[in-house]
Amino acid sequence: MAKLLLTSMGPSFSSDTNQATSGYSKIYPAFQDVNVMVIFGFGFLLAYLKRYGFSSIGFNILAAVLGVQWTVLLERFLFPDEKEKHLPSILTASMSVVAVLISAGAVLGKANPFQLICMAMVETTAFCASRWTNVYILEIEEHVSLMHVHIFGTFFGLMVSWWLTQPSLRRETGKEDSDVTSDLFSMLGTLFLWMFWPSFNSVLVDGVVEKRNAIHNTYYAIAVSAVIAFALSALTNKNGKLQMTHIHGATLAGGVALGFSAHIIQSPWIAMVLGFLAGVMAVLGPYFVKMCLNSAVKMYDTCGIHCMFGMPGLLGAIAYVILFVIYNWNNLPARGYPALIEVGSLSITILVAVIAGFITGILLKLNICKAPPVSKYFDDQVYWEFPHLAVGF
Amino acid sequence: MAKLLLTSMGPSFSSDTNQATSGYSKIYPAFQDVNVMVIFGFGFLLAYLKRYGFSSIGFNILAAVLGVQWTVLLERFLFPDEKEKHLPSILTASMSVVAVLISAGAVLGKANPFQLICMAMVETTAFCASRWTNVYILEIEEHVSLMHVHIFGTFFGLMVSWWLTQPSLRRETGKEDSDVTSDLFSMLGTLFLWMFWPSFNSVLVDGVVEKRNAIHNTYYAIAVSAVIAFALSALTNKNGKLQMTHIHGATLAGGVALGFSAHIIQSPWIAMVLGFLAGVMAVLGPYFVKMCLNSAVKMYDTCGIHCMFGMPGLLGAIAYVILFVIYNWNNLPARGYPALIEVGSLSITILVAVIAGFITGILLKLNICKAPPVSKYFDDQVYWEFPHLAVGF
């Protein structure tokens, strides 16, 4: 691999122009925000299982760094001139790898590290391929193509999770519960994701006004979805009590929903309505999923990524198409074409995600992966050496 | 509200100049630092109560995002041309909302979320009104007007806390204690506040030299107050042991004290003396408060905000006036006028804070707010659904 990297990455280091690098130093702080989200935010977000904290955080960084390295290598081949022109590959690779981290949420506690690594490799490859199609064939902007990451990660993760779901899996064991400390660690991750989501939605946007709009609109959307999370969490509970899982999920849904359109929305209230809808989906969604989908499809999604990332992502994609049509209403025949393209690009992304996820699911069920038995699910002790067994283990 | 926002915020998005937005991209990293302080720092700072961690962190983000949205809306009306000229409103709103977060420290564990939301609404409105008076009538700089936020939050919070203090409230219950994990989470918040305080004191300062001085002076002051916190904590304990609450409070006091004058101080040693005095106040203050004030005034301030933010803030305001007089000594008759103005502005801030806090306190005691009984104070279980009851609950 090192040799490949030599030939593939080497040249780019010398062909720099001052322009590109000064642009890079400008976005370095925003890159660090994205880096914090990828390495720290998602890891701690998933650390809410009381007996699976080490694995949630540890396997997150393992999958993230492997995925980033692999994606950098792939992007070198797939997007040769893009890189030269404007973007540092580690940034786009870090954003691509979010798909893996979302999928990891769906199989949280059910896959061993080897399975996660396989998944990370296949998923980043599939996402790069899907992104290549979007950027080169459909001529979608690079920023927009990367915002498909939430939808891709969700559908891929759900397919994999469908294969890994065992009929014997029951919640009774109590291993899948959170405790107070693990919920606080998870809150820690949630807050860092929340705070830096405006960076995620704006870092690749060109143009100062667009970038500012992307930051502002994302902030308004996540602010509204945080409020909605609290309101609906209390309203849907029979004692009027709040549930931590609602807060974790719904505060972030607004940021996901704004991914596509944050930079083109002209008034904050549109962003706020999107944030509101995303928050509603993230809190009410799990009830419907539990009632209908789980029993029908026998799919078991540990972390609830379907309602946290998938549905808000779809909402955002649809809103992007609608807003695009509205903003270009007067000139629709001439300028409406990109809306159609976006619909096509969305379909391709979902298609690639479902197919790749399905195949990956089969792969992970192979004997070679040594999938852990159900009795070993959600348990750090299977993978980690404990110096002495702590209270509660 | 959305409609209001449309008309009130909408236009500003189109009337951008490149100048303003490029300025914005420069301060975006510092805005993120302030954002981390508001959303993460204050939430975890207050998470030291062993049975109130969820509420401390959860209600903090709820109050913060509601306050920011409300303030953005208010500022649009109150400061119409200020916004156009130089400042993104989310930044000033985030700084204004610190008043709410400080007040929330005074009523920590004693107010339900509905009361906190009411308080956030009234307090941000009152602070905006006070700031409007300072900026438009007294013609104080915007940066300095925002630095009144610590003083405003303290006096407002103390008045509210005075109304919510029940005669039956006793410490014996033990609910108000911290445990090791909650103290570490609190330390986490403290450190993030500490690290980013230079950003808070410098983000709105114009001029590169002034900004650099603000960053340096704030760093020196918080460095000294951190050292003093350790020294005095050991000296005031009969066994020479350190107390975590001292460290939490006193490390931050230096930053508060430097708010007003960080950008005009010419020598680091002045900053260090201010940091020293603020640290001393924050450690020794609670002893005097406990002896005199608590018994006399029957005011109960959970988190000790009086000594952590109020007194250092007052010290900073006085130091600002004194330094201003010293630096303009030769030309005092002609240029001394602003010092008087600052005294007036401080008085107005305190006056508005006390009156608004008093009225808010009465509001929160109304039956409509369903204030929790004393037996439910400091307890997460009143507001949060626990999947299963953890050990210790």
Add this chain to the structure above:
Amino acid sequence: MAKLLLTSMGPSFSSDTNQATSGYSKIYPAFQDVNVMVIFGFGFLLAYLKRYGFSSIGFNILAAVLGVQWTVLLERFLFPDEKEKHLPSILTASMSVVAVLISAGAVLGKANPFQLICMAMVETTAFCASRWTNVYILEIEEHVSLMHVHIFGTFFGLMVSWWLTQPSLRRETGKEDSDVTSDLFSMLGTLFLWMFWPSFNSVLVDGVVEKRNAIHNTYYAIAVSAVIAFALSALTNKNGKLQMTHIHGATLAGGVALGFSAHIIQSPWIAMVLGFLAGVMAVLGPYFVKMCLNSAVKMYDTCGIHCMFGMPGLLGAIAYVILFVIYNWNNLPARGYPALIEVGSLSITILVAVIAGFITGILLKLNICKAPPVSKYFDDQVYWEFPHLAVGF
């Protein structure tokens, strides 16, 4: 001290040029990353001892802020013109103080705060002196001179630790173990160190291309060393289980190894090979150290800094010399001189570290320091007042 600061720091505030300060505003975000590493990252990295969390974090910030203030003062005298020209002293002081924080890892749990303060004072002085020799006599670049900090901190810490190691110190007490929560807090610190290491290695590098290379190469190296940490941790355990301490140490080793040469490496694969070697050292090193060194030299290094910072640092220094020779192969007689100089500078650093550490060790054994008895090692209760004793204490 305040008076000294007045005369020593005061003048620099007025002699600013716009150039210098605009440069400063550019590196402020990277400074904040370094600040987070120093104040937060190292503190929480060391918080893995289950009964020593308060002290690890608290004494870390105490030693850090004292060290920074003292170093700023020293640098004012030792590097008078350097400061004027390009660098803000707080940044270089924060980077210098990393030596103290590394040494503190070696004596973690065995030294009281007074001993740590003494150590911080002596160590920053010695490091400044060593750096002065390197910069002024050997004419090493300032950036490279600061990268000796890991090696200096390790050798200094090992010497001090050698003096403080008691023959009666045994691991049986169990006090030195970690528990689940403390390991997660430690992971928190590790991740923040990991994420911001590219900033540490690049902040002082001049030139946009060099800076970008430094960021990229460091990222690749820590990515590889994180993967190696997981792989080797599983391979070296008889049950194939992972060990948290390996993950903590080895993920960071890559960043240390890249310190010297990150900005001159031309191909990512060289950075990755260095990251690989550093990761291997950090995981396998402790086994050899335990077998040979500990029994022979009777040196006891609590946190394993020797393999986490020392050996990867040496590897980095050697790699720097080799790379320098290779890149200048064609013109070696004329341009090879700096390689020799670097070898000399490395020797001086180690020499100063060992001598100063030896003397400091003797100092800390003096009665005046009131060194805690072995029975009080690794215990927060010796230094901290607990409101009530928590479960497990």
